[in-house]
Amino acid sequence: MxxxxxxxxxxxxxxxxxxxxxxxxxxxxxxxxxxxxxxxxxxxxxxxxxxxxxxxxxxxxxxxxxxxxxxxxxxxxxxxxxxxxxxxxxxxxxxxxxxxxxxxxxxxxxxxxxxxxxxxxxxxxxxxxxxxxxxxxxxxxxxxxxxxxxxxxxxxxxxxxxxxxxxxxxxxxxxxxxxxxxxxxxxxxxxxxxxxxTKGAAQALLMRYYLYFKDYPKALATANSISGYSLNPTFTGLFDPANEQNSEIILSVQQTADLSAIDFTPFLPNGIGGWSSVVPTQSLVDAFEMANGKTIQEAESAGEYDPANPFVNRDPRLRATVVYPGQVFGDKIYRSVEVGSNDYYNKADNASKTGYNFKKYTSFMELDSGAPYWNMGSDIFIFRYAEVLLTIAEAKIELAQIDAALYTALNTVRLRAGMPAVDQAKYADQSSLRKLLRNERRVEFAMEGLRRDDIIRWNIATDVLNGNLMGAKRGTVLATTQPNGDYNVSMTLPANLIESRSFVAPKNNLLPIxxxxxxxxxxxxxxxxxx
CATH class of the missing domain: 1.25.40.390 (Serine Threonine Protein Phosphatase 5, Tetratricopeptide repeat)
Known part of the structure; x- marks a missing residue:
């Protein structure tokens, strides 16, 4: 209707x-x-x-x-x-x-x-x-x-x-x-x-507005005033088209097949008919923690992370967000790191140049590889309750209110994703919590349109958007599998150069008229x- x-x-x-x-x-x-x-x-x-x-x-x-x-x-x-x-x-x-x-x-x-x-x-x-x-x-x-x-x-x-x-x-x-x-x-x-x-949508926009312009007291007060929503029980289930009207969604772009459909062709791998127009970067992939809450750098120092087989024991949101080498997607093993694969970066114009594709919103391909991905009725979220919780956490961090409510907001999002609660001994001050929060927003909301605004308002765009953009290291998909069904990989060959990026502030903080x-x-x- x-x-x-x-x-x-x-x-x-x-x-x-x-x-x-x-x-x-x-x-x-x-x-x-x-x-x-x-x-x-x-x-x-x-x-x-x-x-x-x-x-x-x-x-x-x-x-x-x-x-x-x-x-x-x-x-x-x-x-x-x-x-x-x-x-x-x-x-x-x-x-x-x-x-x-x-x-x-x-x-x-x-x-x-x-x-x-x-x-x-x-x-x-x-x-x-x-x-x-x-x-x-x-x-x-x-x-x-x-x-x-x-x-x-x-x-x-x-x-x-x-x-x-x-x-x-x-x-x-x-x-x-x-x-x-x-x-x-x-x-x-x-x-x-x-x-x-709704009232909640207006509150969410006002909350986002206050956060963008660094009015942290009002951002916190507005976020705390939003009620009637709760996190979906699972992160993966959140993006199931059959569950698009779940309790977490505050406002979404409405789509319906055949009438006002969304075409996911630009986001899917070449090997299953996609265009790979929008693909994840290696930087994003590396931002996802290990399943035990360590960064990949900390885990590598402890002998718990193998950069040649990097997708083992990672934050479950990585698998729910990104199609990576060795993953079975659309009934096919994604072999983007192998020369000769239809998904190898220089095999075709529509092959991902980074060696990765986005999976968020397209997980329906795991349920039905023959789904009409060019004619889907999946709603795309504008505001969801996880943003409210992470706004509470960020505002409290910036106001130096390091308290139980801050950790509760962070932990509610992390635990839902299958990640451990925040180590309060490790993340006990404003500086360490700020770093954690910013990474949490990045991995939670990847492909939801928030990251550019975040890096600009945090004044870190010049740090993260300057230099060479590289693809994934190349290698081989092995015959052995992980417990989740993914195939192990050996990625030891040099990565390809995609482009050189430049961000000059304050110029690039805004777009040209x-x-x-x-x-x-x-x-x-x-x-x-x-x-």
């Missing part, structure tokens, strides 16, 4: 909608004399707002702008974001657009014309549009800094030629809007309306620093 409405809105109302000639002026307004009369009208128009507010594939691609991932095909836009070769003329994957904001403005202008809908219900409709608009402005300001604040649509092209507002103005708008709608939005909806913005937007509206100049 909910997903059919999504399609109807996209096809029936906003199919002709596009970013306008000035990037800020709408060209798809609906006539108040013929629309905006009934609940059905509000449902269709609001669904048009939802249809453009987030994209599941973009969330997964976004990790390629960090040290977690690599985008194999430059024309998809994320290679340049990852290696820093951006310019206004070639801005890479762009978030710069106001189409969804325009639709929300149109909705908010006209929703109260539907007087047959009770006022309280109209307030909830409007609160959802305000949430979507705030979400888009959060994305705009974290990626571009100063942007035009458009709360009412323009009447003429000349009116739409407006300058950028300061990030301080945008931030105040986001905070004020979210604070207001939290008091209006319901905690949940009926099953047919699952996927709409696309030149075509500035050409349409010269008042957007000057561009962000360094572009």
């Amino acid at each position: 909910k997903k059919l409405i999504y399609l109807l809105a996209i096809v029936f109302i906003f199919s002709a909608c596009s970013e306008s000639f000035l990037e800020t002026a709408p060209d798809d307004a609906l006539s108040p004399s013929t629309f905006w009369k009934s609940k059905k009208d509000l449902d269709l128009a609001l669904t048009g707002c939802y249809s453009g507010f987030e994209d599941g594939g973009t969330l997964m691609y976004r990790d390629c702008g960090s040290d977690n991932g690599y985008n194999n095909f430059p024309w998809e836009g994320w290679t340049a974001v990852g290696n820093g070769n951006l310019s206004p003329a070639d801005p890479g994957a762009s978030y710069y657009g106001f189409g969804t904001i325009n639709r929300c403005n149109e909705f908010l202008l006209n929703a109260d014309n539907a007087t047959t809908v009770p006022e309280g219900d109209r307030a909830i409709y409007k609160a959802q549009a305000r949430f979507i608009r705030a979400y888009k402005y959060y994305s705009l300001t974290t990626n571009y800094g100063d942007v035009p604040l458009i709360t009412e649509n323009f009447a003429t092209p000349e009116d739409a030629k407006v300058p950028r507002d300061s990030q301080e103005v945008i931030r105040k708008f986001i905070e004020d809007e979210l604070t207001a709608v939290i008091a209006i939005l319901p905690a949940s909806y009926s099953g047919a309306e699952y996927g709409k913005a 696309p030149q075509n937007a500035i050409d349409k509206n010269p008042k957007l100049s000057p561009n962000n620093q360094g572009y």
